[in-house]
Amino acid sequence: MKDKLMLWLICILSALTAVPLFAILGEVLLRGYDQLSWSFFTEPTPTAYRAMKAIQAGEPIPGGIANGIVGTMIMLGMAVVFAVPIGILCGAYLAENPKRRFAKVVSYLTDMLQGTPSVIIGIITYIWVVVPMKGYSAIAGSVALFIMMLPLIIRSTEETIKILPASLKEAGLALGGNRARVMLRVQLPAAFGGIFTGVLLAISRVIGETAPLMFTALGCSFVRFAVDKPISAVPLLIWEFFNDPNLQELIWGASLFLLLFVLTLNITAKYLAKKWNQ
Amino acid sequence: MESIKPILEFNKTCVSYTKQTMAVKYVSATIDRNTITAIMGPSGCGKSTLLRAVNLMHNLYPNIRVDGEILLNGENILSMEPIDVRRRVGMVFQRPAPFPTMSISENVLAGYTLNGINLPKNERDATIERCLKSVALWDEVKDVLNKKGTFLSGGQQQRLCIARALAMKPDVLLMDEPTSALDPIATKHIEELLQELQKEVTILIVTHNMGQAMRISSKSMFMYLGELVEYGDTAMMFSNPADERTKAYLTGKMG
Numbered sequence: 001m002k003d004k005l006m007l008w009l010i011c012i013l014s015a016l017t018a019v020p021l022f023a024i025l026g027e028v029l030l031r032g033y034d035q036l037s038w039s040f041f042t043e044p045t046p047t048a049y050r051a052m053k054a055i056q057a058g059e060p061i062p063g064g065i066a067n068g069i070v071g072t073m074i075m076l077g078m079a080v081v082f083a084v085p086i087g088i089l090c091g092a093y094l095a096e097n098p099k100r101r102f103a104k105v106v107s108y109l110t111d112m113l114q115g116t117p118s119v120i121i122g123i124i125t126y127i128w129v130v131v132p133m134k135g136y137s138a139i140a141g142s143v144a145l146f147i148m149m150l151p152l153i154i155r156s157t158e159e160t161i162k163i164l165p166a167s168l169k170e171a172g173l174a175l176g177g178n179r180a181r182v183m184l185r186v187q188l189p190a191a192f193g194g195i196f197t198g199v200l201l202a203i204s205r206v207i208g209e210t211a212p213l214m215f216t217a218l219g220c221s222f223v224r225f226a227v228d229k230p231i232s233a234v235p236l237l238i239w240e241f242f243n244d245p246n247l248q249e250l251i252w253g254a255s256l257f258l259l260l261f262v263l264t265l266n267i268t269a270k271y272l273a274k275k276w277n278q
Numbered sequence: 279m280e281s282i283k284p285i286l287e288f289n290k291t292c293v294s295y296t297k298q299t300m301a302v303k304y305v306s307a308t309i310d311r312n313t314i315t316a317i318m319g320p321s322g323c324g325k326s327t328l329l330r331a332v333n334l335m336h337n338l339y340p341n342i343r344v345d346g347e348i349l350l351n352g353e354n355i356l357s358m359e360p361i362d363v364r365r366r367v368g369m370v371f372q373r374p375a376p377f378p379t380m381s382i383s384e385n386v387l388a389g390y391t392l393n394g395i396n397l398p399k400n401e402r403d404a405t406i407e408r409c410l411k412s413v414a415l416w417d418e419v420k421d422v423l424n425k426k427g428t429f430l431s432g433g434q435q436q437r438l439c440i441a442r443a444l445a446m447k448p449d450v451l452l453m454d455e456p457t458s459a460l461d462p463i464a465t466k467h468i469e470e471l472l473q474e475l476q477k478e479v480t481i482l483i484v485t486h487n488m489g490q491a492m493r494i495s496s497k498s499m500f501m502y503l504g505e506l507v508e509y510g511d512t513a514m515m516f517s518n519p520a521d522e523r524t525k526a527y528l529t530g531k532m533g
Contacts, residue, residue: 099340165373165375167371167372167373167375168375168377168378170335170338170369170371170375171369171371171375171377171439172377172388172392173335173338173360173364174333174335174364174368174369174371174443175364175365175368175388175389175392175393175442175443175446176361176362176364176365176389176392176393176446177361177389177391177392177393178361178392181391181392181393181394182392185377185388185391185392186377186379186388186392189377189379189380190377190378190379192379
């Protein structure tokens with residue numbers, strides 16, 4: 001009797017945790033579904049004036065979030081290109097030398113960085129990059145995202161290498177390989193699944209960041225590929241749409257896009273992690 | 279001249295994990311060339327520890343100290359570069375550990391890859407064939423050389439690991455309970471294989487299995503609490519152990 005009661009309690013409580021997720025997903029889906037169309041992804045944000053005209057004429061708001069998607073991809077791309085190799089090297093170092101004092105300091109700093117509020121990373125990047133470059137830019141935005149991704153990639157690399165069987169590393173070294181080659185040829189390839197999952201999760205973690213981009217990328221109303229100029233991003237657009245009464249309708253389409261993107265990344269990461277563990 | 283020198287010689291070898299406790303205490307023994315020598319003893323007696331001293335595995339862990347001498351062809355291993363030692367002293371581990379991301383042929387050649395040596399194609403193929411043949415795996419895998427090594431059965435994986443070690447043409451092959459994770463048939467295959475292999479390489483094998491020691495080794499060491507209690511002809515030791523402790527172990531009164 002007691003067991004049954006407990007089981008029911010656990011079932012109800014775990015169902016409760018799923019409620020917010022499905023509520024959010026449902027709300028965004030219902031409100032954003034109508035806006036998703038081909039042009040939503042290929043056209044930049046409309047001006048407030050055009051949007052107002054469309055609303056007055058009773059038509060759907062023209063334009064889309066192409067400028068945000070392009071900006072997000074450019075900044076994420078640059079951040080990933082730098083964060084992945086540096087993060088992996090650092091993670092490998094931490095996994096191999098856990099007892100060195102320097103490694104302990106780096107490990108501690110990684111934890112601190114992971115806990116640093118993103119708005120602070122934004123303002124720091126503003127001081128470090130935007131001020132010396134005399135302007136907002138995609139570069140500055142990607143630096144902020146890079147800083148946010150770094151600890152996530154370091155940790156996932158470190159953890160994955162640490163859980164590899166010790167025999168793998170020893171077998172490599174027993175054949176006369178030096179530590180760098182054994183790391184490169186044996187340990188890192190064996191850890192690839194975990195590291196790749198970590199990178200995907202890091203991307204999904206920073207793709208929705210808004211605060212640091214406000215200080216660095218600023219935003220831009222047209223599609224732009226220059227990296228030294230202000231640039232848009234999907235989360236920045238959501239914030240802009242919220243602040244402009246004429247564009248508020250677009251919030252939901254942009255949110256839905258972002259949510260689906262993050263969910264896809266997460267599901268892919270989970271799937272890969274599972275596949276790799278078999 | 280070289281053939282007169284023993285291939286491997288322990289001279290008051292000690293290994294300690296901490297300052298207070300010694301895991302291997304003053305072991306002195308001379309290993310004959312092209313023989314199989316078994317190291318026996320109860321769990322925790324230091325047999326694996328002694329084995330791992332021979333290819334300087336302990337260097338990976340800064341707390342572990344190795345003292346005394348271990349001579350390989352008369353040269354003290356402890357003052358050599360680990361990489362040079364490990365190319366000449368191969369090792370096979372308890373659990374088969376083929377590199378999971380490498381194919382069967384890449385696994386055989388892993389020693390060269392990890393040493394940054396690039397063999398020409400014909401030499402590569404010859405090495406793969408020679409090594410897989412010498413572990414009697416060639417006929418089973420010659421059509422699937424590009425498949426991952428981890429697809430093989432446990433016994434096949436262990437033979438692949440032996441092939442991988444042999445590819446470097448080592449003088450000595452260290453084996454740390456290589457069959458304890460295998461079924462009896464796979465074990466039998468490996469034992470037969472080792473009998474053949476001793477013509478090319480000197481084998482030092484740690485085993486928990488007294489029957490195995492009796493079947494394959496010409497000489498045996500019995501270790502207890504870090505000491506080398508007895509070392510001599512296997513047949514002699516099993517029929518007439520000199521030390522009370524060896525006798526107790528061999529008759530199952532101590533394990």
